[in-house]
Amino acid sequence: MxxxxxxxxxxxxxxxxxxxxxxxxxxxxxxxxxxxxxxxxxxxxxxxxxxxxxxxxxxxxxxxxxTPLGADAAARLAAYRVELLATAARYGAEVPLAAPPQEDxxxxxxxxxxxxxxxxxxxxxxxxxxxxxxxxxxxxxxxxxxxxxxxxxxxxxxxxxxxxxxxxxxxxxxxxxxxxxxxxxxxxxxxxxxxxxxxxxxxxxxxxxxxxxxxxxxxxxxxxxxxxxxxxxxxxxxxxxxxxxxxxxxxxxARPLHKDALADPGYTRTAMTRAFTGKPARALVNGFVRDHTATAPEAYPEVHFLTAPLRAAAAAAQDPRALNLWAGTGWKSxxxxxxxxxxxxxxxxx
Ligand SMILES: Cc1cc2nc3c(=O)[nH]c(=O)nc-3n(C[C@H](O)[C@H](O)[C@H](O)COP(=O)(O)O)c2cc1C
Missing domain, CATH: 3.20.20.70 (Aldolase class I)
Structure with a gap:
């Protein structure tokens, strides 16, 4: 094969x-x-x-x-959007009012x-x-x-x-x-x-x-x-x-910021988080993971679209604290x- x-x-x-x-x-x-x-x-x-x-x-x-997002997840998504506003503001980024619809x-x-x-x-x-x-x-x-x-x-x-x-x-x-x-x-x-x-x-x-x-x-x-x-x-x-x-x-x-983070001893662990996209993914634990993992809804790919401008702005500002630094547990190697x-x-x- x-x-x-x-x-x-x-x-x-x-x-x-x-x-x-x-x-x-x-x-x-x-x-x-x-x-x-x-x-x-x-x-x-x-x-x-x-x-x-x-x-x-x-x-x-x-x-x-x-199937379209259920009503519960949609409500949690709306609340999550509000929560993201302060983080986005730090980067001068918008959080889109709504994610694209199911058929998009x-x-x-x-x-x-x-x-x-x-x-x-x-x-x-x-x-x-x-x-x-x-x-x-x-x-x-x-x-x-x-x-x-x-x-x-x-x-x-x-x-x-x-x-x-x-x-x-x-x-x-x-x-x-x-x-x-x-x-x-x-x-x-x-x-x-x-x-x-x-x-x-x-x-x-x-x-x-x-x-x-x-x-x-x-x-x-x-x-x-x-x-x-x-x-x-x-x-x-x-x-x-x-x-x-x-x-x-x-x-x-991968972005240089991501590559560098994998070699940065300041990162000490990875975690599974829905904070970036609404689907569990393993990433280095940074500020965004710490701030938003507990509240992020199960809503993929809607959360991905909500956080995309914020992540782009953080990348443009050379700031890894709000980036999705995907990494498996063996990242140090x-x-x-x-x-x-x-x-x-x-x-x-x-
Ligand atoms: C940055 C990154 C992006 C990934 N994107 C995909 C993807 O597009 N499709 C997929 O099936 N798996 C994706 N994965 C998972 C990998 O295919 C694979 O299962 C995983 O990397 C294996 O574990 P390891 O990272 O510990 O080597 C991705 C993993 C990483 C680290």
Missing amino acids: FNTPLIAAPMAGGTTTAALALAAQGAGAFAFAAGGYKTAEQLARHIAPLRATGGNFGVNLFVPRT PRVQDYWDEKIALLLADPIPMVSFTFGLAPAEVVSRLHQAGTRVVASVTSAAEAVAAVATGVDALVVQHTNAGGHTAAFLAAGGPSAENTRTGTHLTLPQLLSEVRSAVSVPLVGAGGVSGPAEAKAALAAGATAVAIGTALIRTEESG AQAVPVAAVVKEFLREL
């Missing part, structure tokens, strides 16, 4: 550049391009250099929420047009996160010759994903940087464990998923060096995916070197 035990995880929002994916592929990893947040046109441009290599690669897409292409993350693009001009692999692609989409991708991968965080989610016909799963542990792939609110005891992160290690989660489904598994989350990678492979994964380990690389498109150096260090030992 992947022909290598190491995968460069997709990192939307600018971190995964075409250069990062190409360098990872060139050094012997399987590379995922990041389709999240992009229009179809932007995605086509992003993957053109990968298509040109004729090599194996994947595109990752966000699965949009299919931005809320749908340009799903229809990106699926159409990938069906019209197929690529080797597509992976999904934040939910399951409908079985009918999986089947059409298969007909186009594309392998399909779903991201899960528990055995219950794995079973649901396999029922849609996918070829493999990314099993993401809660130690992962960035957004959780979780899509089942109550996926049974193991989902609860992964959410709290206090009970299962990545190898334990992989064994649990392994006993529930038989498709190939990719372990992800907190794989900061060859030791974690080997443990995941020993627990039944065919490959591991690394994200945080690539954020500081030369080819990464991330190095400012070329991607090939990171990939080769892993592959030497795998």
Whole structure:
């Protein structure tokens, strides 16, 4: 499926550049391009250099929420907007009066047009996160010759994903940087464990998923060096995916403020927070995480749109205190070197 035990995880929002994916592929990893947040046109441009290599690669897409925000979440969103005003004012930023509606292409993350693009001009692999692609989409991708991968965080989610016909799963542990792939609110005891992160290690989660489904598994989350990678492979994964380990690389498109924060000893921990986007994501704990995690509603992507101008203003002011500094628990190992150096260090030992 992947022909290598190491995968460069997709990192939307600018971190995964075409250069990062190409360098990872060139050094012997399987590379995922990041389709999240992009229009179809932007995605086509992003993957053109990968298509040109004729090599194996994947595109990752966000699965949009299919129902409008509930009344409770909408009320909490409105209250959260008011709470954000003071923080935004510090940066001279606006908080939009309302998030775009459910049917807005931005809320749908340009799903229809990106699926159409990938069906019209197929690529080797597509992976999904934040939910399951409908079985009918999986089947059409298969007909186009594309392998399909779903991201899960528990055995219950794995079973649901396999029922849609996918070829493999990314099993993401809660130690992962960035957004959780979780899509089942109550996926049974193991989902609860992964959410709290206090009970299962990545190898334990992989064994649990392994006993529930038989498709190939990719372990992800907190794989900061060859030791974690080997443990995941020993627990039944065919490959591991690394994200945080690539954020500081030369080819990464992460903001310099983000790259520098990962190396700044002033940051002492990461936390799961909905404060930036309305979906739990692991980030370095900064002022914004401290001030807003307790109150942020479960409203993705509405919160993302509310905080976007504020985050842009903080970035323009070179102030990391209100930035989403996505980081997995292994962030201290991330190095400012070329991607090939990171990939080769892993592959030497795998
Ligand atoms: C900056 C950043 C952006 C991410 N964006 C995506 C994304 O677009 N799609 C996705 O499936 N996962 C995304 N993730 C999660 C990664 O794919 C992967 O699961 C995670 O990085 C693995 O854990 P690690 O960060 O500890 O290596 C992102 C992670 C980070 C750190």
